[in-house]
Amino acid sequence: MSQNRNPQEDTPGKSAALGDQAYAVLKEKLLRGSFRPGEKLTVRKIAQEFGLSSTPARDALNRLAIQHALVYAGPKTVVVPNLTLSQLREVTEMRLALEGLAAEKGASKTSPEMLAQLQEAQNRINSALDRQAYGDALWANKEFHFLLYGRSNMPILISTIEQLWLRIGATFHHLYPDFAISRLGVSNHRAAMEGLQNGEPAEVRAAIETDIRDGYRQLRRVISEQQS
Amino acid sequence: MSQNRNPQEDTPGKSAALGDQAYAVLKEKLLRGSFRPGEKLTVRKIAQEFGLSSTPARDALNRLAIQHALVYAGPKTVVVPNLTLSQLREVTEMRLALEGLAAEKGASKTSPEMLAQLQEAQNRINSALDRQAYGDALWANKEFHFLLYGRSNMPILISTIEQLWLRIGATFHHLYPDFAISRLGVSNHRAAMEGLQNGEPAEVRAAIETDIRDGYRQLRRVISEQQS
DNA sequence: TTTTCAATTTTGATGCAACAAAAAATTACG
DNA sequence: CGTAATTTTTTGTTGCATCAAAATTGAAAA
Numbered sequence: 001m002s003q004n005r006n007p008q009e010d011t012p013g014k015s016a017a018l019g020d021q022a023y024a025v026l027k028e029k030l031l032r033g034s035f036r037p038g039e040k041l042t043v044r045k046i047a048q049e050f051g052l053s054s055t056p057a058r059d060a061l062n063r064l065a066i067q068h069a070l071v072y073a074g075p076k077t078v079v080v081p082n083l084t085l086s087q088l089r090e091v092t093e094m095r096l097a098l099e100g101l102a103a104e105k106g107a108s109k110t111s112p113e114m115l116a117q118l119q120e121a122q123n124r125i126n127s128a129l130d131r132q133a134y135g136d137a138l139w140a141n142k143e144f145h146f147l148l149y150g151r152s153n154m155p156i157l158i159s160t161i162e163q164l165w166l167r168i169g170a171t172f173h174h175l176y177p178d179f180a181i182s183r184l185g186v187s188n189h190r191a192a193m194e195g196l197q198n199g200e201p202a203e204v205r206a207a208i209e210t211d212i213r214d215g216y217r218q219l220r221r222v223i224s225e226q227q228s
Numbered sequence: 229m230s231q232n233r234n235p236q237e238d239t240p241g242k243s244a245a246l247g248d249q250a251y252a253v254l255k256e257k258l259l260r261g262s263f264r265p266g267e268k269l270t271v272r273k274i275a276q277e278f279g280l281s282s283t284p285a286r287d288a289l290n291r292l293a294i295q296h297a298l299v300y301a302g303p304k305t306v307v308v309p310n311l312t313l314s315q316l317r318e319v320t321e322m323r324l325a326l327e328g329l330a331a332e333k334g335a336s337k338t339s340p341e342m343l344a345q346l347q348e349a350q351n352r353i354n355s356a357l358d359r360q361a362y363g364d365a366l367w368a369n370k371e372f373h374f375l376l377y378g379r380s381n382m383p384i385l386i387s388t389i390e391q392l393w394l395r396i397g398a399t400f401h402h403l404y405p406d407f408a409i410s411r412l413g414v415s416n417h418r419a420a421m422e423g424l425q426n427g428e429p430a431e432v433r434a435a436i437e438t439d440i441r442d443g444y445r446q447l448r449r450v451i452s453e454q455q456s
Numbered sequence: 457t458t459t460t461c462a463a464t465t466t467t468g469a470t471g472c473a474a475c476a477a478a479a480a481a482t483t484a485c486g
Numbered sequence: 487c488g489t490a491a492t493t494t495t496t497t498g499t500t501g502c503a504t505c506a507a508a509a510t511t512g513a514a515a516a
Contacts, residue, residue: 097325
């Protein structure tokens with residue numbers, strides 16, 4: 001749990017204010033899909049939960065709302081977002097453009113250590129899937145992707161991608177109570193690592209794009225069923 | 229001056245809070261490059277300037293800082309950002325991917341009215357350049373681009389692009405005290421409109437990409453000179 | 457039973473004062 | 487005269503009380 005507002009993009013100063021912690025925790029829960037979409041969050045409830053006054057609690061919620069990690073359902077009601085199909089489609093197109101770019105750039109700066117790290121992340125994905133620990137699987141999956149993107153040395157790009165993940169994060173919640181996640185992207189990840197090993201950035205990009213498209217189909221199904 | 233937090237992406241509720249106005253005004257000034265990069269902004273100064281207490285003023289500054297429209301220079305000092313060359317390069321690559329996408333999507337949903345609006349915006353750009361009113365020229369230029377992007381019906385994409393413009397906005401400040409802006413993108417804009425008229429989205433995308441690259445070269449020159 | 461309207465409670469926004477930490481200014485020392 | 491230490495000022499953060507607006511509940515009427 002980092003007390004930094006954004007692990008990717010440095011924030012030179014900005015000591016860990018009290019409200020930053022609440023922000024970080026909430027953000028992580030949102031990313032992992034721990035919240036039920038549509039769940040209502042109030043200043044006072046957060047304040048009580050974290051044991052602080054309303055000012056920093058309100059800060060944390062506001063920050064998340066600005067990033068659209070939370071959305072307004074009414075003038076005085078912030079809720080965990082529930083993506084519509086058209087929003088999911090839009091985010092997917094953006095992810096293809098942005099993560100494609102990040103993957104290609106990251107792949108062009110490969111190293112043996114990174115490959116090992118990726119493999120390690122993949123192992124964790126597999127083991128989590130075996131244990132049916134879908135939350136962990138999603139988490140490790142996130143690490144796999146951002147490990148690759150991180151090599152691009154493009155902090156702004158990465159933080160923007162993170163924003164997109166934040167938006168879809170809550171939707172994952174629908175994924176793991178009932179639905180089994182198929183071995184999402186195992187072969188895609190393997191293809192990415194192969195491309196990496198052989199110094200073929202375009203191949204890595206293609207693999208990641210396919211991975212994104214596969215994930216899109218999964219979520220699309222969930223959202224369709226959930227909307228009906 | 230809209231009291232809405234984000235003109236592109238709807239925010240159903242969220243009445244125009246007091247601090248929202250300060251936020252909107254500051255954001256606009258940032259976008260137009262009215263601030264000198266490196267300029268220090270303090271809570272109390274903003275509070276006094278807008279005639280409010282520290283709480284909403286602090287809110288406004290915080291929001292801008294989250295979006296990186298302002299950055300921390302120290303633990304207690306937010307300043308108007310001064311892009312480095314590498315940041316400019318990064319933003320440019322992201323703009324190419326994102327605005328290219330938006331342009332192409334927007335172009336595929338063209339209409340005669342839009343063409344007229346674009347032409348009107350272009351006229352305003354030209355007249356502003358004649359008057360050497362560079363602030364106005366930049367403003368009309370922004371309108372031209374977002375008019376096109378707006379047709380894409382992709383609000384998330386558009387707000388993300390706006391974020392990027394927010395980041396580079398302040399850099400424009402260096403542009404217009406001394407430097408004359410060459411007729412930036414006049415021919416590119418014409419090419420875009422032509423492609424639009426002929427129903428060639430790919431052509432529009434190419435024109436916009438060229439426009440972005442041209443603008444990049446301009447800013448690169450300014451930043452290089454300013455850094456030395 | 458359903459709908460409408462009023463009363464009640466909840467909730468976000470704001471101003472303000474107090475506090476701690478960081479900046480800036482000033483002084484002392486080399 | 488320049489540098490380091492110290493004092494003074496500035497500044498962000500937080501808690502809390504208050505207010506207005508919105509959400510919720512409940513009652514009354516159709």
